[in-house]
Amino acid sequence: MPNKPKPPPRGWLWSEDAADYLGVHVVTLYRYRRDGIGPKGIRHGLRRYRYKITELDAWLNGEHDDAGHVSHSAA
Structure with missing residues (x-):
């Protein structure tokens, strides 16, 4: 039985849930991150990324x- 990962901190989503939230496949989200055109993901460990909601x-x-990076000056 595989270990279930801990939930991310409050206000964050793991890659799979972030992809669902955005309405895209998780592989698409990985490509967005790789190509620098999607929301910024934060690496957590060796293979996991989390995204701030x-x-x-x-x-x-x-x-x-x-480049897909959030502009904090946008209102």
Whole structure:
């Protein structure tokens, strides 16, 4: 029986849940991160990434630069 990973800290989502939140496949989210056009993921351990929900919301709302990074000056 595989160990279930701990839940991410409050306000964060693991890659799989972040992909669901954005309405894309997790592989698409990985490609966005790799290509620098998606929301910024934070590495957690060797293979896991987590995403801040507020950053996902900002990215969905178009509050990002051409490289996909959230612009904190956007209102």
